[in-house]
Every structure is written in structure tokens, then in C-alpha cells.
Amino acid sequence: MVDRSVSQQTAADQNIAIESFTGENKTTWRDYIEITKPGINKSNLFATFAGYWLATGFTSFDFVTLLFAMLGSGLTIAGSCTLNNFYDRDIDPLMERTRSRPVPDGRIKPSVALWYGIFLTTLGIIVLTAGVNPLSAFLGFIGFFVYVFIYTMWLKRTSTLNTVIGGICGSVPPMIGWVAGTGSLDLTAWALFLILFMWQPPHFFALAMMKADDYRAAGIPMLPIVKGFKETKKQTLIFTLLLLPSSYLLFYTGAVGWFYLVIALILGGVYIALAIKGFNTKEDDRWARQMFFYSLIYLTVILLAMIIDVAITEALQF
Incomplete structure (x- = not known):
């Protein structure tokens, strides 16, 4: 005999998952910020700044270079996090702490999240390439690739090494800051x-x-x-x-x-x-x-x- 409460919960979870594709709930500008995981972005940008400051100090500090490094890094991280939200739309409804995110809650359609994430990431890489240097853009791309393809799409669902290997992407921001200030690894x-x-x-x-x-x-x-x-x-x-x-x-x-x-x-x-x-x-x-x-x-x-x-x-x- 199937437990009635379990069946009801399963049905509820399925309904939440279905609703995430309809986009019926009203979307606000805050949703487009929330989907980029601003908390994660802030801590990573602080690490980027620390790396740049460590490289330049007062003596060779260049505000414009720092601005482009922070902007490019922030956009790349935001795009990566958005794509993470897009891909995890099937499991986010099953977890209490993630089911109210814009995609599973139906406030942003999956297709919109996908293209929004691609746009932000692409723009971030372009800003790093043109405004800082190609090496910083390469590091940004590595961080994006590991987070979206290695961590989100593969290891998160298959291995306990997800946290360890996935840590590579979170270790890139201070390197970008350092490379922005020195031009070398x-x-x-x-x-x-x-x-x-x-x-x-x-x-x-x-x-x-x-x-x-x-x-x-x-x-x-x-x-x-x-x-x-x-x-x-x-x-x-x-x-x-x-x-x-x-x-x-x-x-x-x-x-x-x-x-x-x-x-x-x-x-x-x-x-x-x-x-x-x-x-x-x-x-x-x-x-x-x-x-x-x-x-x-x-x-x-x-x-x-x-x-x-x-x-x-x-x-x-x-």
C-alpha cells in the first residue's frame, strides 16, 4: 500500500515542476537579479578586487582597468549562475531552499533564463577581453565552463567530488584580479x-x-x-x-x-x-x-x- 501523504507530496512536487515551465507568476526586475545569485557574485567580486589590489596597490592602481575587471567578472559569474538556475529547474522544486527561485516558481520561463544566461556570460567575456586582457577573459571562461558544464551538468548529480572539483570556478576570481593588474599568471x-x-x-x-x-x-x-x-x-x-x-x-x-x-x-x-x-x-x-x-x-x-x-x-x- 502506498503512503497517502507521500503520494500527495510527490504530486505536489510534480505540480511545482510543471509550473516552472509555464511562467504564469508575475515577473519583476528583482527576479532577473535574484536568478544571477547576487550573494555569490558579491563574495567573488570582493575576491577579484583583493587580487587586483594585491597586484597593484596604490602605485600602479588603474580605476578603469579595475572597473572592467569587476564588470566583466560580475557579468560572467551572473551568467553562469543564471545558467545553473536554468539547468537545475528539475531539481530545484524538490528542495525547500530553492523551490522559490524565479524559474521553479514560474516567474521566469526556462527559455528566458537560458538566453539571459548566455547573454550575460558572453558580454562578460567580451568585457574582460576588450577592457582588461585576453588572459583574464580566458580565466573567466574556465570558471564559467567548470561551473556550468563540469559542476552543474555533470558532477553535481553524479559524484561526491562535485564540491571539490566545482571549487575550481570559485577560485578563479582573485586570479582574474591579479592578472588584470599584472598581465601574467x-x-x-x-x-x-x-x-x-x-x-x-x-x-x-x-x-x-x-x-x-x-x-x-x-x-x-x-x-x-x-x-x-x-x-x-x-x-x-x-x-x-x-x-x-x-x-x-x-x-x-x-x-x-x-x-x-x-x-x-x-x-x-x-x-x-x-x-x-x-x-x-x-x-x-x-x-x-x-x-x-x-x-x-x-x-x-x-x-x-x-x-x-x-x-x-x-x-x-x-
Whole structure:
């Protein structure tokens, strides 16, 4: 015998999915902003700015170049996120946190989302090519390709490596900023990449634990769903341990000084301590929320530390 409540829920989910194709709900300009995931865009643009500032400081700062780098990066990220919303229109209605997005809620038709995403991405790549340099545009394209084709269309639905490999796209923005200021990919650019790359798995592992029921309902093979919370905690600790020496590479390349190094040591030490704490708690949801919240603090503060360190160094030279 089929559980009546389960049948009703399944029917409701199917109705939501069908409604996402009709576009019957009223569309507003806010929907066209929401579909680009502005929260993700803001954090990535902050990383882009940090990369550019690290490359130029006050001495060779060019506002026009920075403007084009930020605009091109923002448009490319916005387009990629829009295409992610378009492709995930079949699973977003199944998750509580995503079912009210413009496409599954029917406020933006899938076809509109598709062309909107293509337009934004193409425009972003053109702006980076013409306004900054071809290398920054190439990096932007790599970020787009990994996020849309490797992560969204492939790994997100097939492998627990989705978060790790998908982290490549989130590690590109500071590289774009650096390349905009220097025109080249050197060890410092890769150090910036490595910091963001090692930061992302613990960040998204925590989110996956917090939203485990949502991901399970949608059939997305996130690490906590497939391997369990214990394995997720182990991998979280591994990446936080790797993040600490990764953050020191910027000091090794000479891009930053002692101020940044001390801040990175404190931030990394606290992150590792929190990761270890996870093995001694039975309140997994509370721990995951602490880890997620701290990951946001870590990223914001370490990027600020880069910016402030460069400002301090140049001020001392006068």
C-alpha cells in the first residue's frame, strides 16, 4: 500500500515542476537579479578586487582597468549562475531552499533564463577581453565552463567530488584580479587560487550537512548524504589543515607581509580547532552551522588582511 501523504507530496512536487515551465507568476526586475545569485557574485567580486589590489596597490592602481575587471567578472559569474538556475529547474522544486527561485516558481520561463544566461556570460567575456586582457577573459571562461558544464551538468548529480572539483570556478576570481593588474599568471596568482580552492570544501560540506534533507530529497550525491557525517568531518579537517600552509604561500612569494601572515595563522588555527571539535560533538547540525558561519568570517577577514597588508606596506615606504 502506498503512503497517502507521500503520494500527495510527490504530486505536489510534480505540480511545482510543471509550473516552472509555464511562467504564469508575475515577473519583476528583482527576479532577473535574484536568478544571477547576487550573494555569490558579491563574495567573488570582493575576491577579484583583493587580487587586483594585491597586484597593484596604490602605485600602479588603474580605476578603469579595475572597473572592467569587476564588470566583466560580475557579468560572467551572473551568467553562469543564471545558467545553473536554468539547468537545475528539475531539481530545484524538490528542495525547500530553492523551490522559490524565479524559474521553479514560474516567474521566469526556462527559455528566458537560458538566453539571459548566455547573454550575460558572453558580454562578460567580451568585457574582460576588450577592457582588461585576453588572459583574464580566458580565466573567466574556465570558471564559467567548470561551473556550468563540469559542476552543474555533470558532477553535481553524479559524484561526491562535485564540491571539490566545482571549487575550481570559485577560485578563479582573485586570479582574474591579479592578472588584470599584472598581465601574467605567476606563483602569487596560483597561491590565491589555492587559498580559495582549499577554503571551499569545508564551506560547502558544512552547508551540505545543514541542508542534508534537501539534498537527499533531490537525489544530489553530496558527501554527507553518500558517505555520512563522520566521513564529512574527516574531509573537512583535511582541507582545513591544507588551507593553513596554502595561506602562507602569499608571504613566501613576497606579495604580503607580516600583518597578513599573523592574521592567516590565527584564522587557520581557529578553523582547524573548530574542525577537530566536530569529532567530539553529538550536535552535528549546530557544529555545521558554526563551521559554515566561520567559513564566511574566514574568507572575508583573510581577503581584508591582504588588502590592509598592502596598504600598510606602502604607507611605511613613504
